[in-house]
Amino acid sequence: MRAERRVAEAALEAAQAQLARIEAERDKLANQIAALGDGSALAVARDEAAAKAKAAAAELKTAEARRQQAEDGRAAAAERRDSAESTLSAARAALSAARSEHDALARALEHGGGSAIASLAAKPGYERALAAALGEDADAAIGKDGARRWQGSADAPGDPALPAGLERLADHVTAPAELMRRLRQVGVTKGDLGQTLAVGQRLVTLDGRLRRWDGFVAEGAGAAAAERLLRANRLAELVRQIPGLEEAVESALGERDSALKQMESCRDAAEQARHRALAAERDAREAARAGDTALAAIERVEAQRVELHQRREDLKPVLAASSDAVAAAERSLAALPDPASLERDVGTARGAAATAATAVADKRAESATKARETAADRERHSNAGREQGEWRRRQADAERRLSEARERRAQQASERSELESEPAELDRQIAELERANSEIQVKVGEASAAEGDAERALAAAAAAVNSAGERFSDARERRAGSLARAEAQRERSAEYAKACVEKFECVPQRLPERLGFNPEEVRDADEESASLERLIAERERIGPVNLVAERELAELDDTRTQGAAEAEELTQAIHRLRGSIGNLNREGRVRLLDAYEKVDGHFRRLFTTLFDGGQAHLALVESDDPLEAGLEIMAQPPGKRLATLTLLSGGEQALTAIALIFALFLTNPAPICVLDEVDAPLDDANVERFCDLLDRMTQETDTRYLIVTHNAVTMSRMHRLYGVTMIEKGVSRLVSVDLGGAQTLLAAE
Numbered sequence: 001m002r003a004e005r006r007v008a009e010a011a012l013e014a015a016q017a018q019l020a021r022i023e024a025e026r027d028k029l030a031n032q033i034a035a036l037g038d039g040s041a042l043a044v045a046r047d048e049a050a051a052k053a054k055a056a057a058a059e060l061k062t063a064e065a066r067r068q069q070a071e072d073g074r075a076a077a078a079e080r081r082d083s084a085e086s087t088l089s090a091a092r093a094a095l096s097a098a099r100s101e102h103d104a105l106a107r108a109l110e111h112g113g114g115s116a117i118a119s120l121a122a123k124p125g126y127e128r129a130l131a132a133a134l135g136e137d138a139d140a141a142i143g144k145d146g147a148r149r150w151q152g153s154a155d156a157p158g159d160p161a162l163p164a165g166l167e168r169l170a171d172h173v174t175a176p177a178e179l180m181r182r183l184r185q186v187g188v189t190k191g192d193l194g195q196t197l198a199v200g201q202r203l204v205t206l207d208g209r210l211r212r213w214d215g216f217v218a219e220g221a222g223a224a225a226a227e228r229l230l231r232a233n234r235l236a237e238l239v240r241q242i243p244g245l246e247e248a249v250e251s252a253l254g255e256r257d258s259a260l261k262q263m264e265s266c267r268d269a270a271e272q273a274r275h276r277a278l279a280a281e282r283d284a285r286e287a288a289r290a291g292d293t294a295l296a297a298i299e300r301v302e303a304q305r306v307e308l309h310q311r312r313e314d315l316k317p318v319l320a321a322s323s324d325a326v327a328a329a330e331r332s333l334a335a336l337p338d339p340a341s342l343e344r345d346v347g348t349a350r351g352a353a354a355t356a357a358t359a360v361a362d363k364r365a366e367s368a369t370k371a372r373e374t375a376a377d378r379e380r381h382s383n384a385g386r387e388q389g390e391w392r393r394r395q396a397d398a399e400r401r402l403s404e405a406r407e408r409r410a411q412q413a414s415e416r417s418e419l420e421s422e423p424a425e426l427d428r429q430i431a432e433l434e435r436a437n438s439e440i441q442v443k444v445g446e447a448s449a450a451e452g453d454a455e456r457a458l459a460a461a462a463a464a465v466n467s468a469g470e471r472f473s474d475a476r477e478r479r480a481g482s483l484a485r486a487e488a489q490r491e492r493s494a495e496y497a498k499a500c501v502e503k504f505e506c507v508p509q510r511l512p513e514r515l516g517f518n519p520e521e522v523r524d525a526d527e528e529s530a531s532l533e534r535l536i537a538e539r540e541r542i543g544p545v546n547l548v549a550e551r552e553l554a555e556l557d558d559t560r561t562q563g564a565a566e567a568e569e570l571t572q573a574i575h576r577l578r579g580s581i582g583n584l585n586r587e588g589r590v591r592l593l594d595a596y597e598k599v600d601g602h603f604r605r606l607f608t609t610l611f612d613g614g615q616a617h618l619a620l621v622e623s624d625d626p627l628e629a630g631l632e633i634m635a636q637p638p639g640k641r642l643a644t645l646t647l648l649s650g651g652e653q654a655l656t657a658i659a660l661i662f663a664l665f666l667t668n669p670a671p672i673c674v675l676d677e678v679d680a681p682l683d684d685a686n687v688e689r690f691c692d693l694l695d696r697m698t699q700e701t702d703t704r705y706l707i708v709t710h711n712a713v714t715m716s717r718m719h720r721l722y723g724v725t726m727i728e729k730g731v732s733r734l735v736s737v738d739l740g741g742a743q744t745l746l747a748a749e
Helices: 002-036 040-110 127-139 177-184 223-335 339-419 422-504 525-542 549-611 650-667 684-700 712-716 739-748
Strands: 186-189 202-205 209-212 217-219 615-621 630-636 672-676 704-708 720-728 731-738
Touching: 040 223, 127 177, 127 186, 127 202, 127 209, 177 186, 217 549, 549 615, 549 650, 549 684, 630 650, 650 672, 650 684, 684 704, 684 712
Parallel strands: 186 202, 672 704
Antiparallel strands: 202 209, 209 217, 615 630, 720 731
């Protein structure tokens, strides 16, 4: 009873422990399910991520729209900039051209000094008329000096009035008072109508034609003066135009700068929009990732919740079984008797149990000895059983092999009995096959002969077929040729019919279709063709009727009249051009001779100074016209004959060239003169003369002379020396020495 009670108590404790463990696991699952919640937080996170993604998409769309708007603005600004650049380039080109033309005209108009032409001005269109009215007198000076000058004359009461239809030239020009009486007696008109002029009066046309009162007529008179007046008017017009062009340049520059600023602002806006778009795209990606994460978490939580609920459902039957086990254990424990009454029985039972235990121990010792002996016997019996089984297995194998051998022996005997009659049958079959083979060989010979006959017949048939095919091919080719020739004849007949209709406007006559026609009625085709060609040639020689000859004649008359007018204009232009060339040549000769005389005078003096005597001069050779003549340098050093420059020695040529160079600088001074190794061919005495002359030139002119030389004497006479030295290898340095300052310092010491 006591053991049963302990067993019942142990079962109860085990059932209670299992029940507690199951309840703990159930509570844990409940806590986990409660911790998972209903997923509302994750749903809120998912919704927030979706809202953020939607907002980021809207921001991205807005940023893309702003970027596109900025790009469109930048493109428009680029177009404005390009247009402004084109306008600016055109304005700058126009301004540069105007300034260049202004400077060129200003330089061209600088010459003239005190001549009348320098103080004249005419209204646009009256330049040639004014130049023709004055002619070469426009080059005369105004005042009391000069061999040719305008002194002026007051109007006399008896000065005749200009004929009707003429305007006074003085009303259209601006001129000094000394020329006004002359200009008041000059009438200007578009065309000379032959008006009668009083004594001293002149008539000029706007194109530069002059007619005097005494009948003298000049075409293109005063072309050079007219050109100067045109230049003066053009210069005045440019002076008026240049401020407007400058304003246009400034306006175009401002427009370009504005377009550039707009481009820059649009570029910045596009960059900002691009950054916003990138940020919005990044936010959209992050929101999408957050939404995906929340969705995955929701799915994971749902999976865990389902798994926990499943585990909870699985624990319910276990929990019920544990509860039943606890109840059964409690019922078993309650059904056991009272422990107090059992104590007395336990004492008695313990004494009996001790006696029984001693007997049990003895029996257990005997049993153990018997068990060991039994185990040894069993081991031996087991080994003998195993050996007996092995021998039985071997016996079974031997019997099986023996039975198989017997079966094979019986099978071989039956096969031997079956095969004893086969050799005779095989001999009979071989004899029959040999006899059939002989018959077949005979038949094969006959078939071979028949095959040869058939092959020969086939060859003959093939030859006949080939011959027939060749004849058929020839016939087909002849037929095709006949068809082609017939088609060609039909086409030729159609072409002849078409040509006949085009040339003769009639349908060609067909050959008689009746039998027995006379061949002489058909003439030779070559003769007909030759006759046709001859008739066509005769018609071509006659030529077609020109229905527009009158109109062409009128056009030719108009062309001839226009050509005559153009020839007249060209003739007048040639006369004016020749007059301008003559004036230019005259002015060029005067200026050239003036420059030649000045240079020659300075050259004579400098040559005598350099050579300490002797003489030299410049000579115009090969032509009487200074513009076409060549220049020869004639020099006579002391003690020598007069000769050209090429006949002098090297040093004499160098000194003569130096004298000519300095003569040119005295005539037309320049700010800087560079002389490179001019003293190389000179000896020391001539170097001293060269340096003395250089000192005189520095005193007489404002020119700065730069001398490149290696001569120590020349370097010692310079005011300042410049050289290059290399103190360190590969490092050049410019060195300057002020010789004048050094001499001052030495004098001070």
